[in-house]
Amino acid sequence: MNYRLHSPRHFAAAALMLLLITFPTQFVQAEAAKQEPVANFVLDNGMEVVVIPDHRGPIVTHMVWYKVGSADEQPGKSGIAHFFEHLMFKGTKNHPSGELDAMVSSIGGELNAFTTYDYTAYHETVPPKALPTMMALEADRMRNLIIDDAVVATEREVIMEERRSRIDGDPQALLSEEVQPTLYRNHPYRQPVIGWMHEIEQLNSADAKAFYDRYYRPNNAVLVVAGDVTAESVRAMAEATYGKLERGEDLPPRVRPSEPPNDASRAVKMSDARVGIPSFGKYWLTPSRRTGDPGEAEALELLAEILGGGARSRLYQNLVVKDPVAAATGSQYDGDMLDETSFVVYGAPRSPEGLGDLEQRVESEIARIRRDGVSAEELERAKNRLVRSTVFAQDKPSRLAHIYGTALATGATVEDVQEWPERIRAVTAAKVQSTALKYLDPQRMVTSYLLPAAETPN
Amino acid sequence: MNYRLHSPRHFAAAALMLLLITFPTQFVQAEAAKQEPVANFVLDNGMEVVVIPDHRGPIVTHMVWYKVGSADEQPGKSGIAHFFEHLMFKGTKNHPSGELDAMVSSIGGELNAFTTYDYTAYHETVPPKALPTMMALEADRMRNLIIDDAVVATEREVIMEERRSRIDGDPQALLSEEVQPTLYRNHPYRQPVIGWMHEIEQLNSADAKAFYDRYYRPNNAVLVVAGDVTAESVRAMAEATYGKLERGEDLPPRVRPSEPPNDASRAVKMSDARVGIPSFGKYWLTPSRRTGDPGEAEALELLAEILGGGARSRLYQNLVVKDPVAAATGSQYDGDMLDETSFVVYGAPRSPEGLGDLEQRVESEIARIRRDGVSAEELERAKNRLVRSTVFAQDKPSRLAHIYGTALATGATVEDVQEWPERIRAVTAAKVQSTALKYLDPQRMVTSYLLPAAETPN
Numbered sequence: 001m002n003y004r005l006h007s008p009r010h011f012a013a014a015a016l017m018l019l020l021i022t023f024p025t026q027f028v029q030a031e032a033a034k035q036e037p038v039a040n041f042v043l044d045n046g047m048e049v050v051v052i053p054d055h056r057g058p059i060v061t062h063m064v065w066y067k068v069g070s071a072d073e074q075p076g077k078s079g080i081a082h083f084f085e086h087l088m089f090k091g092t093k094n095h096p097s098g099e100l101d102a103m104v105s106s107i108g109g110e111l112n113a114f115t116t117y118d119y120t121a122y123h124e125t126v127p128p129k130a131l132p133t134m135m136a137l138e139a140d141r142m143r144n145l146i147i148d149d150a151v152v153a154t155e156r157e158v159i160m161e162e163r164r165s166r167i168d169g170d171p172q173a174l175l176s177e178e179v180q181p182t183l184y185r186n187h188p189y190r191q192p193v194i195g196w197m198h199e200i201e202q203l204n205s206a207d208a209k210a211f212y213d214r215y216y217r218p219n220n221a222v223l224v225v226a227g228d229v230t231a232e233s234v235r236a237m238a239e240a241t242y243g244k245l246e247r248g249e250d251l252p253p254r255v256r257p258s259e260p261p262n263d264a265s266r267a268v269k270m271s272d273a274r275v276g277i278p279s280f281g282k283y284w285l286t287p288s289r290r291t292g293d294p295g296e297a298e299a300l301e302l303l304a305e306i307l308g309g310g311a312r313s314r315l316y317q318n319l320v321v322k323d324p325v326a327a328a329t330g331s332q333y334d335g336d337m338l339d340e341t342s343f344v345v346y347g348a349p350r351s352p353e354g355l356g357d358l359e360q361r362v363e364s365e366i367a368r369i370r371r372d373g374v375s376a377e378e379l380e381r382a383k384n385r386l387v388r389s390t391v392f393a394q395d396k397p398s399r400l401a402h403i404y405g406t407a408l409a410t411g412a413t414v415e416d417v418q419e420w421p422e423r424i425r426a427v428t429a430a431k432v433q434s435t436a437l438k439y440l441d442p443q444r445m446v447t448s449y450l451l452p453a454a455e456t457p458n
Numbered sequence: 459m460n461y462r463l464h465s466p467r468h469f470a471a472a473a474l475m476l477l478l479i480t481f482p483t484q485f486v487q488a489e490a491a492k493q494e495p496v497a498n499f500v501l502d503n504g505m506e507v508v509v510i511p512d513h514r515g516p517i518v519t520h521m522v523w524y525k526v527g528s529a530d531e532q533p534g535k536s537g538i539a540h541f542f543e544h545l546m547f548k549g550t551k552n553h554p555s556g557e558l559d560a561m562v563s564s565i566g567g568e569l570n571a572f573t574t575y576d577y578t579a580y581h582e583t584v585p586p587k588a589l590p591t592m593m594a595l596e597a598d599r600m601r602n603l604i605i606d607d608a609v610v611a612t613e614r615e616v617i618m619e620e621r622r623s624r625i626d627g628d629p630q631a632l633l634s635e636e637v638q639p640t641l642y643r644n645h646p647y648r649q650p651v652i653g654w655m656h657e658i659e660q661l662n663s664a665d666a667k668a669f670y671d672r673y674y675r676p677n678n679a680v681l682v683v684a685g686d687v688t689a690e691s692v693r694a695m696a697e698a699t700y701g702k703l704e705r706g707e708d709l710p711p712r713v714r715p716s717e718p719p720n721d722a723s724r725a726v727k728m729s730d731a732r733v734g735i736p737s738f739g740k741y742w743l744t745p746s747r748r749t750g751d752p753g754e755a756e757a758l759e760l761l762a763e764i765l766g767g768g769a770r771s772r773l774y775q776n777l778v779v780k781d782p783v784a785a786a787t788g789s790q791y792d793g794d795m796l797d798e799t800s801f802v803v804y805g806a807p808r809s810p811e812g813l814g815d816l817e818q819r820v821e822s823e824i825a826r827i828r829r830d831g832v833s834a835e836e837l838e839r840a841k842n843r844l845v846r847s848t849v850f851a852q853d854k855p856s857r858l859a860h861i862y863g864t865a866l867a868t869g870a871t872v873e874d875v876q877e878w879p880e881r882i883r884a885v886t887a888a889k890v891q892s893t894a895l896k897y898l899d900p901q902r903m904v905t906s907y908l909l910p911a912a913e914t915p916n
Contacts, residue, residue: 075533075646076715178722181643185636186654188533196644196718257534260654264636264728270721271901443729 038404039231040414043238045247046219050404050414051234052226054397060227061398062134063123064142065405067222068215070195071117071188071256071339076202079159079195080211082115083203086155087212088122089113092144100137103130117189118338119409125398128228135241142216143245152205160201163194171272171450178268179448183283186257187339217248224405226397254411259285259340266446273453277327278355279348282362283446286439288337290411297335298423299435300343304333305382306374306432307365308345312385314365315345325350325358338410343439352452359447366440373433387421496862497689498872501696503705504677508862508872509692510684512855518685519856520592521581522600523863525680526673528653529575529646529714529797534660537617537653538669540573541661544613545670546580547571550602558595561588575647576796577867583856586686593699600674601703610663618659621652629730629908636726637906641741644715645797675706682863684855712869717743717798724904731911735785736813737806740820741904744897746795748869755793756881757893758801762791763840764832764890765823766803770839772823773803783808783816796868801897810910824898831891845879 036053043049070081091097104111109126124134167173181190194200223242225234262285289297308315308331319326329347345366349358374382393399407417494511501507528539549555562569567584582592625631639648652658681700683692720743747755766773766789777784787805803824807816832840851857865875 076713078644078715174721177718178643178720178724182640182724185639185648186536190639190643198716198718255534257536258656260635260656262636263632264726266636266640266727267725269723269725 036230038414038418039234041231041235043218043243045243045245046217047238047242047245048222048408049234049238050222050224050408051229051231052224052397052400052404053228053230054226054400055228057397058127058228059125059397060128060131060225060229061123061125061401062131062138063121063224063401063405064138065119065121065222065224065409066215067119067220067251067254067409068211069116069118069120070191070193072215072254073188073191073195076199077207078191079193079200080203080207081120082194083155083159083200084208084211084216085113085115085120085122086159087145087147087151087208088141090151090155091146092141093146094140094144095137100124100141103133103137115193117193119406121405121409123398123401125227131225131229131234132237132241135237139241139245142218142221142242145212145216147205147208147212149205152203152208156200156203159194160197163197163200167192167194168197171270171274174272175268175270175448175450178270179281179283179446182266182268183285183342183446184259185262186259188256189337189339214248214251218242218245219247220251222405222408224401224408226401226404254338256339262444265443267449268446269449269451271451271453275450275452276352277348278352278449278451279328279346280355280359280362280450281344281346281448282366283448284343284439284441284444285340286333286343288339288341288410289335289416290338291340292335295423295427295431296435298420298427299431300333300439301335301386302379302382302424302427303369303374303432303436303440304331304343305386306378307331307369309382309385312381314369315347315362318365319347319358319361325354325361329358329362336406336410355449355451363442366436366442370433370436370440373436374429376429379427379429379432383424383427386424390421494688496872496876497692499689499693501676501701503701503703504675505696505700505703506680506866507692507696508680508682508866509687509689510682510855510858510862511686511688512684512858513686515855516585516686517583517855518586518589518683518687519581519583519859520589520596521579521682521859521863522596523577523579523680523682523867524673525577525678525709525712525867526669527574527576527578528649528651530673530712531646531649531653534657535665536649537651537658538661538665539578540652541613541617541658542666542669542674543571543573543578543580544617545603545605545609545666546599548609548613549604550599551604552598552602553595558582558599561591561595573651575651577864579863579867581856581859583685589683589687589692590695590699593695597699597703600676600679600700603670603674605663605666605670607663610661610666614658614661617652618655621655621658625650625652626655629728629732632730633726633728633906633908636728637739637741637904640724640726641743641800641904642717643720644717646714647795647797672706672709676700676703677705678709680863680866682859682866684859684862712796714797720902723901725907726904727907727909729909729911733908733910734810735806735808736810736907736909737786737804738813738817738820738908739802739804739906740824741906742801742897742899742902743798744791744801746797746799746868747793747874748796749798750793753881753885753889754893756878756885757889758791758897759793759844760832760837760840760882760885761827761890761894761898762789762801763844764836765789765827767840768843770843772827773805773820776823777805777816777819783812783819787816787820794864794868813907813909821900824894824900828891828894828898831894832887834887837885837887837890841882841885844882848879 039051041049068081073080104124104126107126107130109124111124113122122138126134177192184190223238286300287296307313308329310316313330315329319329327348327350331345333343334341345362347358347362349355393403404417497509499507526539531538562582562584565584565588567582569582571580580596584592635650642648681696744758745754765771766787768774771788773787777787785806785808789803791801792799803820805816805820807813851861862875
């Protein structure tokens with residue numbers, strides 16, 4: 001579900017809602033391996049700040065998160081959030097296009113940006129002494145961007161080419177554009193983050209200006225700084241840069257159209273000549289951390305881990321190791337969404353003719369976990385794996401910045417991040433089973449099939 | 459597709475997008491059986507008027523069509539168009555609730571209203587001498603309705619009950635709420651006309667007032683009067699009533715978010731204990747009269763007629779008469795939509811276990827018409843049936859009023875209605891086949907299944 005679009009100039013792996021790509025999205029145990037506490041404060045103009053001091057290396061990650069993503073777009077204007085992310089790399093009243101880029105490169109740093117359904121973020125990882133400049137440039141482009149027809153027209157061509165390459169050139173991405181609107185009948189998560197081509201074509205400078213003026217404001221942004229800094233120094237720098245920006249209008253609560261009750265199973269089949277091995281995915285709407293009852297999101301995280309979260313999972317052990325019928329199989333749940341999210345189980349057989357058999361076996365595993373639940377041991381092992389995985393995150397300030405930023409941009413707090421390990425520890429085996437029973441209902445499931453062109457799709 | 463909602467007080471057959479209900483939607487040959495021509499003019503305040511004189515009986519149908527339907531609603535406000543139709547039967551500044559109703563009843567007339575995706579209409583059929591009063595009352599409620607929290611709260615309960623009864627109480631209606639958003643990924647036709655329950659619950663008097671002020675204006679309305687009247691008398695009456703109303707703001711063109719390219723086949727399965735015999739429907743997005751290339755809508759009408767338009771159609775003859783495996787089967791196309799519409803082919807077997815076989819046979823008939831086209835004779839017979847069916851419409855002024863009103867509310871003209879028979883006559887067998895090839899593509903099809911609860915839906 002974390003369909004992230006990176007600016008093409010710094011193109012990272014396309015983190016589409018792909019079968020085989022998973023994001024470690026779990027929160028981290030912030031206490032471990034850190035001396036100074038995480039600081040969290042708000043500037044006078046409403047900009048929230050999180051500082052995660054870590055003095056193990058002379059490096060700092062600076063991120064600005066805007067609480068706006070593709071699910072906040074107006075009907076008919078799909079793609080404007082991502083379009084705007086591109087425009088942010090153009091010139092401002094004070095700095096020509098490319099200056100930030102060149103500066104970060106020249107000091108051996110990295111920068112990037114991404115757009116998701118719920119937020120848009122910009123980040124640089126640089127030596128600490130470059131931080132004031134990063135803040136000045138980032139604050140500058142929050143309000144001083146030059147948006148005109150020429151800039152918009154040029155970037156529109158770039159984005160249309162990006163869409164042709166990354167969506168139209170990828171059968172799995174195309175399939176995902178059919179699955180999402182089948183899963184979401186009313187909520188804007190049905191629309192692709194990059195936007196529909198025929199709507200991207202129509203985006204113009206008036207749309208961009210309106211979007212900028214509404215959403216690119218300090219009171220709609222979160223600053224996250226992680227690395228070799230102190231909370232005091234970051235506060236002073238932030239006040240001297242972001243703190244000078246004028247607060248925007250108060251935005252209404254982020255309430256999007258929500259889903260009606262869902263009473264049908266649905267299937268989406270796509271055939272494509274570029275597909276060699278067929279695959280399937282099974283999707284259910286599930287609560288996110290923000291929308292679920294206490295403990296539900298954590299139970300879903302553990303369910304995804306036990307059922308198909310890597311090499312120790314049931315699906316992998318039974319269908320890849322013991323009886324090797326699957327080339328790939330697993331499950332994934334992303335709780336870091338502002339609204340109702342999805343749980344997916346996927347599989348690809350070793351040979352094309354094995355699709356039906358593999359699908360049945362995967363369905364049996366789902367039925368078994370609903371019927372018999374999980375054992376105390378496998379639950380304990382899954383908890384250990386999830387909590388332990390956060391240790392890796394501690395080693396990279398950029399990863400920590402990402403985790404806190406995601407949380408704060410989707411309605412969670414610093415405390416939520418820090419309490420996550422104990423919330424995971426508190427989940428019982430009974431809760432995992434009842435959650436599987438409640439949500440992984442075959443009568444409310446969307447199944448996707450990606451098939452080689454030779455097969456008839458119905 | 460003509461999902462019409464009638465006010466419950468005058469509840470007519472629920473014209474949902476049901477398998478077994480078809481509307482004769484074709485235009486009529488207006489020349490036949492009439493002396494005076496149809497008149498078409500515009501009042502100074504922008505209200506369009508159509509008069510269809512017919513002096514064979516002392517009766518007149520008076521209709522006001524507003525160019526607003528559920529597909530014009532804002533996201534999160536589904537149901538407001540239909541909700542508003544209910545409110546129009548409440549009191550105005552000049553007339554208490556129920557007065558119009560009582561008056562029409564007392565003179566033996568009929569009145570009703572309905573809401574569709576594209577328009578909302580109010581109509582009375584009365585003796586001609588009551589027409590001035592009807593116009594006065596209809597003009598009064600166009601601008602003088604009393605909208606307050608109490609009225610809205612009461613009617614909201616009524617509409618929620620209507621939804622429980624007509625949608626939640628009807629498996630086919632529930633299934634249609636899953637099919638539409640599967641077919642329409644971006645366009646608001648995906649939303650039910652009555653609205654999602656959780657959004658109906660939130661509709662309030664501010665929503666209703668905004669809707670009324672924007673859309674219930676003479677320049678957004680079409681008056682259609684058919685029956686024992688003259689154009690001159692209608693013009694005078696209209697100027698004396700509607701003509702006194704103030705023009706509203708110019709509304710922008712009715713451009714809704716449109717569909718991206720569709721490259722997947724999809725299936726929706728619903729199981730329900732209330733279902734005895736299973737059934738299926740196959741849906742394709744197709745152009746409407748307004749959106750298609752010249753001749754495409756007419757070719758689709760003929761295709762629907764030849765394939766499954768009644769007792770002479772291929773599906774009926776082959777699967778009900780000759781080899782009686784189907785309890786019902788047919789096809790339907792509704793070209794009277796403002797935007798992209800759908801073509802549907804449906805079937806229900808004689809016995810539950812015959813579903814798969816019937817589906818295969820229906821698919822074979824679709825494949826055959828795509829492969830071999832239609833014969834000159836069956837095309838000629840279908841044209842005759844369609845054009846002849848309009849003769850029935852001539853006998854009922856209310857039916858004529860409906861046909862002209864639908865046309866004018868969906869972007870067509872009086873001339874379009876009158877030219878329809880010759881457009882039908884002009885369709886070639888090659889055009890019917892090329893249209894079938896272009897649109898009835900199994901790789902872009904949505905199939906719905908309504909199954910008894912015993913069957914597993916996947």
